[in-house]
Amino acid sequence: MINNAAALLLLISSLIIKEAQAQVSDFTNINFTKADSIAALYPEHSLYDLRGLSIKLTTPLGTEVEKFRSIYKWVCDNIENDYELYVLSTRQRAKLKSVDELRNWNRTFGAKVYRQLLRNQKTVCSGYAALIKSLAEYAGLKCLVINGYGRTAQANVGGSGVPNHSWNAVELNNKWYLCDATWSSGVIHMEERKFVKDFNQGYFLADPALFIRNHYPLDTSWILMHSKPTLNEFLNAPLVYREFFKCDIKSLIPATFNIVANKGIPLTIQLTTHKDVVIEKLQLQIGKTRPLDMALYQVKNNEEEKVYCIEYAFTSKGTHVLHVLLNGDYAVTYSVKVY
Incomplete structure (x- = not known):
């Protein structure tokens, strides 16, 4: 002992x-x-x-x-x-x-x-x-x-x-x-x-x-x-959480925590996952507001991976905290400066 x-x-x-x-x-x-x-x-x-x-x-x-x-x-x-x-x-x-x-x-x-x-x-x-x-x-x-x-x-x-x-x-x-x-x-x-x-x-x-x-x-x-x-x-880099690991995210674009967007022009976020990963629900949350259900469209699907994109257009200028939720849990956070 x-x-x-x-x-x-x-x-x-x-x-x-x-x-x-x-x-x-x-x-x-x-x-x-x-x-x-x-x-x-x-x-x-x-x-x-x-x-x-x-x-x-x-x-x-x-x-x-x-x-x-x-x-x-x-x-x-x-x-x-x-x-x-x-x-x-x-x-x-x-x-x-x-x-x-x-x-x-x-x-x-x-x-x-x-x-x-x-x-x-x-x-x-x-x-x-x-x-x-x-x-x-x-x-x-x-x-x-x-x-x-x-x-x-x-x-x-x-x-x-x-x-x-x-x-x-x-x-x-x-x-x-x-x-x-x-x-x-x-x-x-x-x-x-x-x-x-x-x-x-x-x-x-x-x-x-x-x-x-x-x-x-x-x-x-x-x-x-x-x-x-x-x-x-x-x-x-973007801040990632447990759900990011659960969904086996292979790559993420944008690749930096602080990003820039223009008011009214869609910001695109791209996620690459393993082919067997199932993302049933995707949401975006701006600051502490209620999460918004988002459409997730697939731009690539092969034997090894799937690539998804989401788009969101900010309606106000300023600096915003943007959370990406996968299957109901936080996965990624960005800080977005909107002009």
Whole structure:
């Protein structure tokens, strides 16, 4: 028990850097029913025996990806994102000025994260990432904690950026993949001051081109793309949310958060999705007004992808916040200057 505790504390407080090559998930057609069902067999299992938990989650499974899926699903279903700890870590991380300050802060804050995780199965992103890493390594899988910039409506929209998030890279079948158990597990509701569990498949072994929309690593080798956006491009891209990942959006036009339009002239937004994605409902919301149901027309459909376009003409000048909702949930936000 002492060895497990020490190992997990070390993982939480460490920043791990490693070179990697770009890869795209190869597992979109895998059926994870068996892995998910095994993960469901051990609700609220003690974290004092991580090796035993890892063995239970992975021994019945034959492939590396299924073993990792069982671990990932168990963590997402059983570990709660601690609202109070999240607020505290967010405020303190915002004050950090350098990577060295981030490393030092991780070391001191890691002890508090660890105690809360061990005792109450509550944590923040660094705890999620460290737990995933530890369980994966007990299963014989190579897994790393990646630290960097997480982009939300409250953080890293423009400006110079604040390192504020941790996630994982895992090696499966000799290739590296990216995932974020924190954001897969559910949502922090700031107004209600609570965490709501809601598993999101989109952050599990995500396409690096999609993952980079709201994850930018301090070590850019972990972008896992040959053509890498700059930090400035990342900070000034459209703001995307969970539904964007659920719908597996491959590309988005316009490609910047701040865009310009003319009054009375339609603004066109273009979305490219995987061919199997179904968008049943699309809405636009201007500021805090009621969402407007929009017609979504398809301009391309082939064996691999579908391309959709929507158009909207602003009726007043000024700067407007424009939200795109897919299937009833927020997917994209722009700031539009209308002349």
